[in-house]
Amino acid sequence: MAGDPMIRLENVKKVFPGSSRAAVTDLSLDIGRGECVTLIGPSGCGKTTTLKMINRIIEPTSGRIEIDGRDAMAIPAHELRRSIGYVIQQIGLFPHRTIAQNIGTVPALVGWDQARIDERVAELVEIVGLDAEMMARYPSELSGGQQQRAGVARALAADPPVLLMDEPFGAVDPIVRKRLQHEFHDLQGRLGKTVVFVTHDVDEAILLGDRMAILNIGGIIEQYDIPEKILAEPASDFVERFLGGERGLKRLALLPINEADLEHGPFVDVSTTPAEAHRVMEQHGVDWLGLLDDERLLGWVDGDLVDSKPLRDLDPRPFLVTLDTESTLRSALDAVVTSHARVAVVVDDGIYRGMLDLESIAEGITE
């Protein structure tokens, strides 16, 4: 992360009145400009308390919080918050205001004129994937997923540099959640906000976090690093237990296919002679043959059919799952176990790029 951090927590402590134990004991954390940091840990680890201290919904007991180099405690809370987008699990849309009015809340507070607000609201509705006709509706007339899109749009309205999100996708059903996660991931890639994202879902933390901070009870940071590093080298037993099973699979989901690892495999052009085809199958130790027509992938044929007629006249079967060069090793693994031939085929715009087998995927993770 170049330059100063966007958000800096220094020895931050929070003891709630009437509680003998600190919810957050002594937390220091730097979050870089444009970085998405996910905070994750068991309940009681202080992740939500930490998040809410950044916009002073919860006032810290002691310590220092800086946002963009400014002491957060030195600014009136409401002014501080107008430059920080805030999305919570329960969404909290105003039920008595239309979606458009809800989204326009902060611009109206900071005094934009109505024409500029209208323009911005229309733009945001599009960005978060809502229909324009939703703008005139009230929150109770929207589904949970639509409401949360509106919640994200409202948080982005005045283009704040910082976004705080507290389990924003926790209350929607798993299918919608998955879609919202991926859309938010894309959105974040485009907008480059500094995001602090609290979640209890490990996969969500891995998917969305440029870095993830794993917290233990009392706001103790067990590990703060990029997800790949945490999955590959958990810093403690706590982290390892917390990440749970299938750590290898979770890592595969983070690793893109490396084009250098692709093998050509038993794939030949349709002009190849039967004798040559047999030699290729033998060389790879397989009883099937991938067919290409001038680099275009046609499919595969059973090895027994190679002698029956010229390769060009065979009727190849399609690969059920193909990958593109953007795919991850996890989807490659999925393709391997799904495909008849036990390989993952990588195709780019119809052009055959190469294939991966189980061994090359396993190599990818140990590199």
Added chain:
Amino acid sequence: MTTWESVQEFLSEPTTWSGPDSIWTRLGEHIWVSVAAVIIAGLLVLPLAVWLGHIRRGSAVATAVVNIGRAVPSFGILAIAFLVLVQMGAGVGEPWAVLVALIALAAPPMFTNTVAGIQAVEPATIESARGMGLTEREVLTGVELPLSAPLMMEGVRIAFVQVIATATLGALVAWGGLGRYIVDGFARQDMGRLIVGAVLVGLLAIAAELGLSAMQRAATPHGIRPAR
């Protein structure tokens, strides 16, 4: 003389329609004292109720207030207020004792409904409002008051209807209002006068109920109106 004939006779007297004991005078007295009692009660308790609702305290107080309000008899307050005020130099026949008793009657439902109405606003809605940078005043005026308006208006409606019914007691401490007809009707064995008074109080209470229900609906923000 049948009851119906006595009603007709009362309605045919010229003093029924003009002068100090006419229906218009009594109706006017009844309405202004009731309206004044509700407004003064509101001015007295609503600021405290709004504040307690906003800081999310005092729901126990609110429950206690409404229970005490139910337990204390309006007639008792009226009698004591009458005695105390006369001692202090108020004239017999002046409305002040009635006003005091009616204010005491109107205050509890308005107080309780306001505290409860504001506290019924979803904490998440208020947290997100604060999180976006609304000041405390903006949270109150922009979120809590509009969303609690239906319950607050319900408190006003309950208070007003009770006050209209109870203002009838004013006649027992020598004040006017529609109760005058009922009390005098009993005293003079004038059934027509008594019945007209009772029916008018009933009609007025129903009119208040209907009018304030309409106001309650009008005060309900669009997005939280129940679907029909």
